[in-house]
Amino acid sequence: MNIVVCIKQTFDTEAKIALTDGGEIDDRSVIKIVNPYDEYAVEEAIRLKERHGGEVTAVTVGAEDSRQALQHCLAMGVDRAVLVTDPLVQSPDGHTYAVILAALLRTMEYDLILCGRESIDTGDGQVPSRLAQILDLPQINVVSHLEIENGTVRATRDIEGGSEHVESSRPCVISVQKGINEVRYPSLRLIMRAKKMPIDSYSLEDLTLTTDDVKPFLGVEAYIFPETRKAGVRLRGEPADVVTQLIGYLRDEYRIL
Amino acid sequence: MAVLVFAEQRKGKMPKVAFEAVSQGRRIADRRGDSLHVCLIGDNVSHLSDDITAYGGDDILIYDSVDLSDYQTEAYAAVLVSAVNEVGAKLVIMGHTLMVRDLAPRVAEEIGAGLVSDCTAMETDEDVISFIRPMYAGKVFAKVTVGTDVALCTIRPNNFSIAEKPGKGKQRTLDCEIPEIRARTTGMEVRGGDRPELTEADIIVSGGRGLGGAEGFGVVEEVADILGAAVGASRAAVDAGWRSQQYQVGQTGKVVTPDLYVACGISGAAQHMAGMSASRCIVAINKDPDANMMKVADLSIEGDLYKILSELSDQIKNGAE
Numbered sequence: 001m002n003i004v005v006c007i008k009q010t011f012d013t014e015a016k017i018a019l020t021d022g023g024e025i026d027d028r029s030v031i032k033i034v035n036p037y038d039e040y041a042v043e044e045a046i047r048l049k050e051r052h053g054g055e056v057t058a059v060t061v062g063a064e065d066s067r068q069a070l071q072h073c074l075a076m077g078v079d080r081a082v083l084v085t086d087p088l089v090q091s092p093d094g095h096t097y098a099v100i101l102a103a104l105l106r107t108m109e110y111d112l113i114l115c116g117r118e119s120i121d122t123g124d125g126q127v128p129s130r131l132a133q134i135l136d137l138p139q140i141n142v143v144s145h146l147e148i149e150n151g152t153v154r155a156t157r158d159i160e161g162g163s164e165h166v167e168s169s170r171p172c173v174i175s176v177q178k179g180i181n182e183v184r185y186p187s188l189r190l191i192m193r194a195k196k197m198p199i200d201s202y203s204l205e206d207l208t209l210t211t212d213d214v215k216p217f218l219g220v221e222a223y224i225f226p227e228t229r230k231a232g233v234r235l236r237g238e239p240a241d242v243v244t245q246l247i248g249y250l251r252d253e254y255r256i257l
Numbered sequence: 258m259a260v261l262v263f264a265e266q267r268k269g270k271m272p273k274v275a276f277e278a279v280s281q282g283r284r285i286a287d288r289r290g291d292s293l294h295v296c297l298i299g300d301n302v303s304h305l306s307d308d309i310t311a312y313g314g315d316d317i318l319i320y321d322s323v324d325l326s327d328y329q330t331e332a333y334a335a336v337l338v339s340a341v342n343e344v345g346a347k348l349v350i351m352g353h354t355l356m357v358r359d360l361a362p363r364v365a366e367e368i369g370a371g372l373v374s375d376c377t378a379m380e381t382d383e384d385v386i387s388f389i390r391p392m393y394a395g396k397v398f399a400k401v402t403v404g405t406d407v408a409l410c411t412i413r414p415n416n417f418s419i420a421e422k423p424g425k426g427k428q429r430t431l432d433c434e435i436p437e438i439r440a441r442t443t444g445m446e447v448r449g450g451d452r453p454e455l456t457e458a459d460i461i462v463s464g465g466r467g468l469g470g471a472e473g474f475g476v477v478e479e480v481a482d483i484l485g486a487a488v489g490a491s492r493a494a495v496d497a498g499w500r501s502q503q504y505q506v507g508q509t510g511k512v513v514t515p516d517l518y519v520a521c522g523i524s525g526a527a528q529h530m531a532g533m534s535a536s537r538c539i540v541a542i543n544k545d546p547d548a549n550m551m552k553v554a555d556l557s558i559e560g561d562l563y564k565i566l567s568e569l570s571d572q573i574k575n576g577a578e
Contacts, residue, residue, distance in 0.1 A: 013528040017396040129362035138440035141359040160454045162447040168440035179502035217371030221400040232555035243568040254538045256517045
């Protein structure tokens with residue numbers, strides 16, 4: 001069973017966000033990681049390969065430095081890595097990524113496409129469903145448990161206040177939720193080995209895509225920082241006393257209780 | 258310009274955010290002199306149209322079929338695309354729920370439309386609608402415009418007010434050809450308990466590393482139940498196995514906007530703050546006076562969590578009697 005995992009390089013969760021003089025998100029001096037949800041997808045793909053055989057390929061669309069993210073996937077145990085990078089890809093949105101990934105996937109053979117449920121940078125979560133639509137494949141999103149038996153995919157997906165069981169034919173697009181597995185940490189030896197492994201690289205032209213094909217549907221007019229919260233009132237005294245004060249504030253000032 | 262709202266329901270119940278979407282649709286339609294169409298999909302769901310009319314629905318499109326009783330991506334996507342075309346919608350508003358997160362991007366791609374996910378505000382002037390949405394889990398917000406003919410957006414629960422304002426309430430039952438369903442929902446499990454859903458709760462009581470163990474959540478649950486609140490957890494508490502992933506608040510969990518967020522023994526790492534810092538009132542209880550959460554909370558208490566929480570439940574119980 002051949003699996004393609006779509007990943008994205010993102011900022012570390014503790015990264016502070018700042019803007020460049022040109023008003024764009026500043027990605028200099030930020031630690032970059034494999035999007036955490038995508039890491040679960042990579043782990044799940046490797047586990048499926050260990051159980052069912054086949055090959056796992058990690059693919060990404062991004063700048064040249066996304067190679068680091070792919071190297072991390074290689075160190076985790078994927079067999080092949082593919083980068084689509086092109087300066088003609090400007091301000092990509094979920095549609096842009098899906099169009100490029102679909103064009104790349106049309107050149108590959110696969111039984112399953114795995115993704116993270118969303119990337120923690122834009123938080124859009126649109127790529128898996130848009131990709132499934134373009135490739136005319138079924139989709140199952142936010143999957144917390146996955147099994148494959150005789151060509152049938154059985155998944156559990158989170159819904160508000162519970163979960164749903166979904167069965168699908170293959171191939172299909174699956175996006176995974178945190179908690180589906182525990183991600184392995186590759187050893188130093190595997191990390192060093194991954195640095196020497198090749199990464200295939202494609203441009204838009206290689207995928208016979210034009211800039212028009214990948215034109216984003218959304219435009220960002222401005223970035224706005226939320227007001228920083230300031231420390232409020234520190235309540236002091238014995239537990240009985242502070243709790244009385246707390247209830248007073250919540251009832252009289254905030255009109256909550 | 259027609260505005261269409263997808264009013265999500267499961268088992269005949271609409272989540273609060275579906276009403277928020279109808280109310281927001283009404284406001285935008287009024288501002289622009291448009292009509293408000295509402296799409297209802299399911300099995301035996303026509304009884305929900307009165308509720309929708311009360312919040313402003315002019316034209317309610319009902320797709321009622323036993324084949325639509327459970328949410329099925331491919332079936333619901335075909336129906337929603339058909340509804341968009343039926344009314345010639347230029348703006349589609351939906352709640353940012355797990356169902357819609359699955360459905361909306363597929364529909365958007367099929368009609369070649371931009372989708373702004375998880376909006377916390379909208380601005381309208383003349384012809385342009387701008388959408389405000391969080392990025393990096395709320396560390397920064399983007400003002401976004403849509404370049405396609407049709408714009409879709411999903412709204413974050415608890416961010417748009419619900420207002421009763423009767424609409425014309427015309428009801429139409431429509432048919433739509435349902436394609437072959439390749440990914441089929443075969444069953445559903447509901448977690449026990451009557452606590453509200455985290456993303457829709459007005460009050461959340463949340464626990465972190467400071468609770469010291471899984472059993473520490475007992476007292477958090479007790480206070481939550483007295484307040485009619487949802488229970489949340491920090492990443493540290495989830496990663497330690499004290500609570501399952503569904504409870505996690507933060508960048509890799511749920512983003513919440515309650516009226517009151519009570520953080521018990523949560524230090525306030527950036528990834529957690531990202532998930533709850535837009536709450537109206539934050540209360541921090543921590544033994545460490547210098548914890549980050551204590552510096553941003555509206556009301557903070559330094560001290561022993563257990564003593565304070567049990568005192569809190571006693572006083573609220575006594576006050577209620």
